[in-house]
Amino acid sequence: MEWGRAKTILILSFLMLNLLLGYQLWQSKFKLPDESTEIELIAEEVMSIASSKNITVDAVIPVETPKMNEITVTFGEEGIMGKQVEFDRPIPYNIAITGSEAWSVLDDYIPNVNEYRYDPFTSHPGVVILHQLANGYPMFDVRLELKTELQQFVSYKQNYVEIQESDDQTMEQKVLSAYLAIGRLVENYMRPGSVITDVQLGYHGQIFNSETQVLAPTWRIMTSDNEMYYVHAINGSVELPTKGIE
């Protein structure tokens, strides 16, 4: 009967269709999301642009691209805004230790000192700078500054914010990779001959004369001549560079 033959043909053609679709599915599931090779490609390209402009990268470039969101922080209630305190007695510290234990000596003197992280790139002789952390990332505008004299802490100036619960988790977006941020800079903004010394992900915002501030995920990129670039980690816009911390 012809119906039997027709079925055989149909079976064969559907089998081929299934195989084709199956291959496509497999490809879309397992082939495309090869992010690491993508990042490698970007990295290669960025580095070649950099070297063509004689810009060198002398820093560890983070590969992470976590999901982040703008955060709202407030100096109100629990927060501290620019409180300046002199220690009754200078507190000795060991310059060799830079881990978290280095600051444990200050536990008794400075509130919430364990919520800060040391920033060797903006610290300079006489002033040690730490940034308060939010979700594990430094808030570049919220600083604890420790004045030192002869290996002793003599005074400090503290900013401390309360991080308000993010109301909208769905707005979180994967941040741009550090290489893309560097790419933006080397292509259009940095002078030839610059040396990139540090690349860090954190939070930064335009600071208003207000209790509450909004900080956006930002890549902070520093150069050897102490120029600090902030690149928005979601939309990639570049801020006017500043010379270190004013």
Place this chain on the structure above:
Amino acid sequence: MKEKLKSVLLFILVVGSLVQTYMLAYGKAYYEWVEDTEYIQPELIGTRVEAQELIYPNDIVLHLGDGEHVILHPRNVFYKEIFEKISVRSFGGFREIDRRSVDWELMREQYRGVEIRFDEQVPASILNTIMQIEGGFPDEHETFSKIWITTNESGEEVRTFFFNTQDNTIYEVTRADLTSKDVEQFVGFGVQYLPKYTTLPVGSSGNVLYLPKMDLDMVQIRLRYDTFTAEQLQNNLFVNPGITRKLMERDGTEIYTDGKRGLQIYHDREWISYSDPIAPAETATDRPNRLLAAVQFVNQHGGWNGNFRIERYATLSNEEYIFRQYFGQYPIVDLHQQPFGLIRVVMNNDIVNLYERSKILLESGIAREEARLVGGEQLLDIVLGHDRLVVMQDIYPAYRPMLHEDYIELVPVWVVKYTNGTKEYLY
């Protein structure tokens, strides 16, 4: 039996292909869907202008000879006629001259001529866009604040000077196609015109103040106004208004920010300040293009809704543009820190970093009455008795805006501008 098996197999294959097609079409689990954000047209109701329409002199002084002068303000019919004519005539062959080689006082008081005065220094490259400059300026970075076209004693010869008041540099134009007939025509406009002005020399730099011999007729007017709403501004100034957050200040100031851009709204003064610290790319644009970018920005973010003039042009070190609003022929001068009638744009290359303005939109008038600005002896007495007379640079009629709950009042007033750039009302 075999046929039945084939049917089942075929059925499975058909279903299988359908399922796989579905998975391919909708099952792209690896692509992240970024929330669609509503795209809002960045238009904010307002009138647009071309940059050229904002570049015009502060006033035109006609020197009639015999110590008599007439001052014409923007939008006066004679002012327009003279300015239009001068902007199509060509000037060329700039030659720097020694300030002392010309008797300026004699020229001002006795010879017939036209002086075109700008508020502050206008960059040569900008002036080039509204005038016919043959062969360009000697120095593209030169700035000018005054052009003086004058005849000599016999009235036959015409000389033209370009002044850089700030650096005290004067150029004489050696090739100009303006004739003595043109100058006579310009000056002729002033013969019947009232009021006439006299000069009062102040300081030691040869600067003079022009004072009217009689009172000045003006109007005092009340106008209704509308304002931009916070929502309009937010939608207009932020690319993605959905992610901006609103912060409230204790003093009632509202702040909108997405962590990078910021919009501050001061409700008591109806004033807004928008800042975006974005850096420009390395490629530099020239000044006329920067001005275009600044004007374009205002066009797209609120517009002009009235007559404006560029009062301050960006300099090499300070990229600030100030646009001054006019009512009729006179500028609106508000000495408050957050003034009505002024738009301030700070550029960095071709990028706007700061945009400040009033969010008031003038509407129809509700009351209008005749008013006079004191002139003659009375004004002279006030000026002569003023303790800062020696540092006065200019004195001119303006409107002082008074903000009320539901209307704005424009009050005629004399404004004194001092040599350091500050202004004051004269009573």
